[in-house]
Amino acid sequence: MDKFKYRCINCDKEHLETEVKYLCPDCKKRNTPNNPPKGVLKTIYQYDKIKERFTQDKKHETLWGYLKASGFIELLPIKSLKNLPNLQVGSTPFYKIDKLNNSKLPFNLFLKDDSQNPTYSFKDRASAIVSAYAKENNIETIVAASTGNAGSSLAGICAANGQKAIILVPEAAPLAKLTQIIMYGAKLIPVKGTYDDAFDLSIKATGAFGWYNRNTAYNPLTIEGKKTVAFELFEQMNFKSPNRIFVPVGDGVIISGVYKGFEDLLNLGIINKMPVIVAVQSKGSDNLTRNINNKTFKIKASNTVADSISVDIPRNFYMAKQFIQNYGGEYLSVSDDEILKASTVLSKNTGLFAEPAAATAFAGLLHYQANNKLANGSSNVVLLTGSGLKDLQAVQKTLKIPEAIEPDIRNIIN
Numbered sequence: 001m002d003k004f005k006y007r008c009i010n011c012d013k014e015h016l017e018t019e020v021k022y023l024c025p026d027c028k029k030r031n032t033p034n035n036p037p038k039g040v041l042k043t044i045y046q047y048d049k050i051k052e053r054f055t056q057d058k059k060h061e062t063l064w065g066y067l068k069a070s071g072f073i074e075l076l077p078i079k080s081l082k083n084l085p086n087l088q089v090g091s092t093p094f095y096k097i098d099k100l101n102n103s104k105l106p107f108n109l110f111l112k113d114d115s116q117n118p119t120y121s122f123k124d125r126a127s128a129i130v131s132a133y134a135k136e137n138n139i140e141t142i143v144a145a146s147t148g149n150a151g152s153s154l155a156g157i158c159a160a161n162g163q164k165a166i167i168l169v170p171e172a173a174p175l176a177k178l179t180q181i182i183m184y185g186a187k188l189i190p191v192k193g194t195y196d197d198a199f200d201l202s203i204k205a206t207g208a209f210g211w212y213n214r215n216t217a218y219n220p221l222t223i224e225g226k227k228t229v230a231f232e233l234f235e236q237m238n239f240k241s242p243n244r245i246f247v248p249v250g251d252g253v254i255i256s257g258v259y260k261g262f263e264d265l266l267n268l269g270i271i272n273k274m275p276v277i278v279a280v281q282s283k284g285s286d287n288l289t290r291n292i293n294n295k296t297f298k299i300k301a302s303n304t305v306a307d308s309i310s311v312d313i314p315r316n317f318y319m320a321k322q323f324i325q326n327y328g329g330e331y332l333s334v335s336d337d338e339i340l341k342a343s344t345v346l347s348k349n350t351g352l353f354a355e356p357a358a359a360t361a362f363a364g365l366l367h368y369q370a371n372n373k374l375a376n377g378s379s380n381v382v383l384l385t386g387s388g389l390k391d392l393q394a395v396q397k398t399l400k401i402p403e404a405i406e407p408d409i410r411n412i413i414n
């Protein structure tokens with residue numbers, strides 16, 4: 001029997017791994033432009049069989065070592081760890097923060113710093129799994145459409161794993177991410193238009209040239225990589241779940257990954273309650289949360305400082321919506337002003353410089369704090385998904401670099 005199978009998020013039909021690589025064949029026929037795609041697949045394991053194998057392992061040094069020692073390796077869609085890139089993906093720092101702006105916090109605040117992945121973003125978790133799967137299936141070329149982070153991630157991971165990466169980006173992607181993609185030796189193809197235009201073109205190219213496609217909410221395995229953060233959080237909290245997790249949301253894939261990891265733990269009976277997951281969007285790009293209760297999907301053109309979560313058509317809308325509705329998830333949107341302020345508060349108080357998309361999640365936490373929505377003693381995690389160095393331009397307008405002075409002590413004001 002196969003290690004895993006796929007289940008369509010919209011029609012519930014199950015598919016074998018050998019039959020389908022991307023979307024549900026039935027649902028994808030009915031997809032139309034300007035609507036989120038139906039037919040995204042969820043990866044399902046034989047939970048009953050692997051239930052017994054879990055142990056609380058604390059002796060490992062890496063994410064993969066942890067997954068192997070704990071038994072969670074059975075929840076990955078790859079055959080062997082040896083096909084993963086030789087880079088430290090995951091095992092990212094987890095910090096407890098006691099004070100903000102000099103006041104002691106009445107609740108527990110934890111920051112999961114996923115900017116400390118090899119290419120400085122959360123996306124390495126997904127790229128590593130996709131890359132290993134490609135290796136196991138003798139696929140040499142992987143293509144992705146990206147607003148920047150997924151592309152720079154795939155480029156770096158492929159460089160480490162001896163594979164070829166082709167990255168399509170909207171032409172407005174930040175310079176640091178474009179630079180990374182080229183430095184890692186990937187083929188960079190800037191596309192006139194939005195992320196959605198780059199996405200559609202990458203799918204056409206996948207069909208035309210036989211490449212393997214890493215696009216999120218298209219390739220089901222990206223969620224399986226992203227879910228590893230849930231396993232790590234569970235371990236870093238001493239095998240407990242937090243009360244709330246604040247996650248930045250654009251196309252709904254990272255949040256679905258976090259949910260999927262905890263859902264796997266629920267299916268194994270390792271936890272008995274889903275943590276409250278808070279989807280935080282930018283007000284300038286809130287196409288996912290704004291449409292959750294709408295009968296028909298209505299697009300609003302995105303315009304936000306948080307480029308990584310600037311998305312007109314959230315590709316994983318249906319799965320994210322299902323998770324949020326099934327598990328009592330919460331959601332809110334914050335303004336660009338709140339995002340930039342949150343970025344400053346975070347940097348000055350913690351020494352962690354996050355990119356605007358990651359600061360969006362922190363802005364969500366600050367919003368909850370200001371509205372007294374965090375119970376005393378509760379545990380709250382903010383997922384920081386990318387480094388601030390990836391998008392310096394975004395914060396430039398909030399700061400002023402001082403003019404140079406003559407090197408004379410009298411010019412220094414103490």
Ligand SMILES: [Zn+2]
Nearest residue numbers: 008011024027
């Ligand atoms: Zn379907």
